[in-house]
Amino acid sequence: MNIVRGDLVELAKAGAFDVIIHGCNCQCQMGRGIALTIKQQFPEAYAADCQTEIGDRTKLGNFTIADIDRDDFNFTIVNSYTQFHWKGDGVLADYDAIRSVFREAKQQFGGKRIGYPKIGAGLARGDWAIISQIIEEELAGETHTYVEFVN
Template identity: 30%
Template sequence: MIEATRGNLLEADAEALVNTVNCVGVMGKGIALQFKRAFPKNFTEYAKACKGKEIKPGKVMVFETGNMLNQRYIVNFPTKRHWKEKSRMGDIETGLMDLCAQVQRLNIQSIAIPPLGAGLGGLNWHEVRQRIEAAFETMPEVRVLLFEPEGRTAPSGYLGAPKARA
């Protein structure tokens, strides 16, 4: 089930939070910077994985937070090869395949997803949203909180109206 929402993804009531990253170990802007500040251990592991050339397009990195209930996992999702570059739709598509595989492997029941590559990455949100919907359509038991880019409205067919937070 996909629910469109807005607000602070880091406060989402979800078992897993998706963090958009690049493949060079920099979390300097956008939501990645927020994750770096909120989850410094995740950043350390991510930077180490980048240094070891383990972070690649199409391959997510799952970090266990140690929380027992919500926000148990941070899923670092490469949307850019380098922070200076724009995102590529092909990388989003292959990344979504791996994301869904990890959701199934870990039996994740709820996940919060930002607009993958549609912010600083420059991709068209409508096209990205379609790919996210297609990726999760075979997993209706998973609650997907899909965070809309600021200033956008939810398309018809989404459950619930977007929620504004103070």
Template identity: 35%
Template sequence: MVTYLEFGNIFNLSVVKNYAHGCNCAGAMGKGIALQFKEKYGQMYLEYKNLCKSGGFNLGDVFAYNYGEGTVFNLGTQKSWKTKAELDAIEESFQKMLLYAHQNRIDKIALPKIGAGLGGLVWDDVKVIINSVAKDYEDIDLIVVENYRDI
């Protein structure tokens, strides 16, 4: 099931310990929510950066990082910070993330409006993909915060 919250902060949702966000495949997390992930999960960022540098993180990939209390899903949605996100990459990475979550009994994931902020895509196009892929994983609740507000 997908729940859309108009405003909020994914890190302040008390019932959620698993998070997802869109990433570039160049190893940069310098703006937007990616920067918040980098600051909050420094070791994850170093592993992600090394994966990118070695060519091990590409469009459509998922880097799942267990931080002890939950998992951060880094979704390969754009080639670099200079390029737009790609709808096909969002769909592929979402499918991989939800399969991983299903196999590992992860039942709640919070995420921002992936690909539609700095990624430059039209949010309604991304929502169609999210809703389509999520319908095959009714055991997983996705909580999507559409607009950041530190509540």
């Protein structure tokens, strides 16, 4: 796992990544954190999320994608369903869902430069030590980067 400090979205727009993966809940909200930034800057990513059923638990571990194609940049956004809801106490991140997302991402985006935030360990209150280990295992052999957010 490569680690850089910065803004994942801005780095993707600058050409650092072919694919960015971020965590979503299964409620089609994208209302806080990096999901909100993505929703605001790339409505096609939110539209892909809204094509799914609100509150469908079977979305956990799956994802939707949006190919972003602008004059100055292009990359793919992966809306990964890594938590069921944003409400509630305790850990909201689903570690099995995170594993499934990254396993499938390797199958679909192998060979591409993949970037992601501290997925599942921020607002979803998951344990980054566990999550980063899952990512390392599932993306073994791939070029992938955790972007530690710096404003």
